Amino acid sequence: MTSDAKSFKSKIQTLVGKSVKKTFPGMEVPFIKIENPEDIKHGDYSVNIAMQIVKEIHLPPTEIAKKIVENLPKNTFTEKVEIAGPGFINFFISRKSLDAEVKKILKEGEEYGSSKTGKGKTIVLDYSSPNIAKPLGVHHLLSTIIGQSLYNIFKKIGFNCVSVNHIGDWGTQFGKLISAYKKWGNKEVVEKNPIDELLKLYVKFHDEAGKDPSLEDEARVEFKKFEEGDEENHKLWEWFVAESMKEINKTYDLLGGIHFDYVHGESFYEDKIGPVLEEGKEKGVFEIGEEGAFVIKFEDPNIPTVPVQKKDGTTLYITRDFATFKYRMERWNPAKILYVVDVSQKMHFIQLFEGVRRMGWEADRGEHVWFGRMSMKDGKMSTRTGNVILLNEVISEAFNRARRVIEEKTPDLKDKERVAGAVGIGAVKYNILCQNRTTDIVFDWDKMLSLEGNSAPxxxxxxxxxxxxxxxxxxxxxxxxxxxxxxxxxxxxxxxxxxxxxxxxxxxxxxxxxxxxxxxxxxxxxxxxxxxxxxxxxxxxxxxxxxxxxxxxxxxxxxxxxxxxxxxxxxxxxxxxxxxxxxxxxxxxxxxxxxxxxxxxxxx
Structure with a gap:
């Protein structure tokens, strides 16, 4: 059961707002800022409204505060109100109300903390977004963990949440992969270790193409055949996607608690791109640039021109993002579409949202929830792939380190493997989520797994x-x-x-x-x-x-x-x-x- 009761903070905002209206008739009441004093001796909540309106009232803040306190409506949840410092109004919640809150917690159980704040509103969250035939890296970890947490949080406060995993399953790289598989691939080998083996084929193609540039032409031919509906190439592509997703889903299972309402690959939007291109050209948003390509030009010199369709008719990643935005708006009419994507894509989303604005599609509903890069405390992490930190390696390391800590601290603990999983994976998730996402996320194994300090354990x-x-x-x-x-x-x-x-x-x-x-x-x-x-x-x-x-x-x-x-x-x-x-x-x-x-x- 979701609680309809207002929070104490909300109740205090209402009380103060009513008092300000009564004390200073005709004045527009500003947003009432409420903070929690660091020391409970100074109250549970503190309001600085007197300082907010001092320029309009022309009285000392302490005098303003006194008048507001005198006109506060009577209530049953505070035991006293004090004026402190230059005019802060400090509210102390009554012990009777606190006792009632404890009873409420025990009554509501898992529902405690829920609200109907978002009732009737939809939030679309786009997170994780792995690429087919490529291993998940730590940037996928950050996107997945931050995105899933925001999904859980918005759902808790009553929003209808729609989570989408936007899979990278389209593009000319599939022509290279199809070509490589036909030359050097082995079905049984790929099925045993799909992503690693497909990646090896992709890397081999690039190595060989460096020696023989004609391979690039072959790859373009294979992709064109695929786009035109060639049965063999289409079946290969479907198989690459299916085998890759099996491995990716295994990783999600190891992380635990990862949920997607929809898994839409870029391919899902291919038949939706044509109408978007037509609309953009009709509205003059997409215009012909140099060399005959269609581009978006921006008035702001800090935003570079971006192509949306090559001269040969090929579309690009941002073109599919336009189609994606329009589809989501028409399908779910969300209050917000959150793109949980790392900081390196900042310019991409600036270009996308500005283009969307010019298309007249309510660009303010799009939000790039960006996060910093991950860095190791010691600047490195041993991996099989050199500088790339793979997600599976992080998970394995987390399990192993947590297991060692448990063996050392509580060797007789029952169900050690399950606890090691909870502690290890919990440590990784919490380490990401306890840090401000707009800074670089520091990975410090010792701190993450410590039983002291700000850690999951x-x-x-x-x-x-x-x-x-x-x-x-x-x-x-x-x-x-x-x-x-x-x-x-x-x-x-x-x-x-x-x-x-x-x-x-x-x-x-x-x-x-x-x-x-x-x-x-x-x-x-x-x-x-x-x-x-x-x-x-x-x-x-x-x-x-x-x-x-x-x-x-x-x-x-x-x-x-x-x-x-x-x-x-x-x-x-x-x-x-x-x-x-x-x-x-x-x-x-x-x-x-x-x-x-x-x-x-x-x-x-």
Whole structure:
């Protein structure tokens, strides 16, 4: 069930907006910016509206803030509002509301964090986009992981999401591959290792063509025959595509959680290109350039002229992208089409969207969600292909390294292979998603697989810790301090505790635990931000916002774990309340990691 309830952030925006209208009639209310103070002592949410409107009101910001606070509508979810610094308005969520939030988390379970923000809207996401007969590289890894995470995030907030894998299955290179296969290919050899063997044939063709240029002419003939419907060449092409996709899908299966609603090759759009070319020529967007080719010329001198149709009638990659854009607009009428493609394609999309704008096709619906390149911490990674880092090699390395860590840390762990997969693949995914996608992504194996710091294993271990407490609570097993504050037994009768401790709420100070209330308060006050961070990640196309929230959440939980008794709390009531907090934390962390495509394990 998707929650219809507004977030606290949204409620505060509404309160402040109403107050500003009442306090300063006739003034247009600007967008109300809300932030979370770093220290919860300064509140859960902070509004700087007084500084935003100071030029219009001509009063000191503190005076503006006071007037706004005086006119705030009454509500049931805040316990106090304070004015701080030069005019910040700080809101403190009531403990009753926080307790209700914990109950909501436990009630909604996997649905917690969902919303109907995108109801009635469609998002098309184009990601991964491998080429037939070529191995997946790390740039495919980045596109696949970032794209799938954004798909999950947008779906969580109510958008109808359409994921498309745009396969590179067309072009003159297939003439070369067909020619090479006919000369040197072996069906049985290719079927055993499709992509590697097809790539070898392609490379051999280029090597031989360097010695005998006439091979290039032969390849053009083979591709022309293919385009004209030659049965033999068409069957070969279909076979190349099918065998390649088998291998590519195996890689997706290893990554886990990768989903595509549609797999459309470039070939899918071949019969849609003709009408696009006609429209572009009629509208004057595609004009004859030098040497008789049709091109798009741009007024901006920084955007180079781009060809869309060669003199001989051959179309290009960007031509198919025009057809693709139009098809997607007509098929799904999306609010946005997200192209999750690396930074090297920036100019391509600038040219595409400007061309689309001139065609009158609502170019603002297209968005290039670009990401930086991947670099290894030590500047290199040993591969079978020299400088190219292959995706399968990264996956294999992740499994092996995670397996070694598990053997070293927990040799008696059950189901080590499954956990190694969750930890290794999770480490790779999270390492990509916790970094700002617009920077170069640094690959540091030691950091990625560390049980400390901002890593998937740290979050997975935090989840396992929480589940360990809950298992012990159910079975009466041994436990440490919160598990970790020095306890050694499970259920506690509450004997030898003072009456005040028995009646203590889970967010009030306890005599037997220094700073317990502060640690609990800090953790619980962080819970409601989960949905807000999901929305923030969606609006900026930045999964790292959610990832870093989960890291901070796990830090707060581990502080709680190490300093707050749970299984040996002062009374049964306090114990049960704290177990609810642990359950709520585990649920949020699991939900958040699922959006990032990172699996959790009950034990580590």
């Amino acid at each position: 740290y979050l997975q271990y935090s989840y396992a810790r929480a589940k360990s407490i809950l298992r012990k609570a159910e079975g009466g097993g041994e436990a440490g301090a919160g598990g970790g504050a020095g306890e050694s037994t499970g259920k506690d009768s509450g004997a030898n505790t003072s009456e005040s401790q028995k009646n203590t709420l889970f967010i009030e100070p306890l005599k037997d635990s220094e700073n317990a209330a502060e640690k609990i308060d800090s953790l619980i006050r962080f819970f409601p931000r989960f949905g807000e961070q999901i929305t923030a990640s969606a609006s900026s196309f930045q999964p790292n916002i959610l990832a870093n929230y989960l890291y901070e959440l796990a830090q707060k939980f581990n502080s709680f774990y190490n300093g707050v008794p749970v299984l040996r709390a002062g009374s049964e009531k306090v114990r049960e309340e704290r177990l609810r907090v642990v359950r709520a934390f585990a649920q949020i962390l699991k939900n958040g990691l699922a959006l990032l495509g990172v699996a959790v394990s009950e034990e580590m």
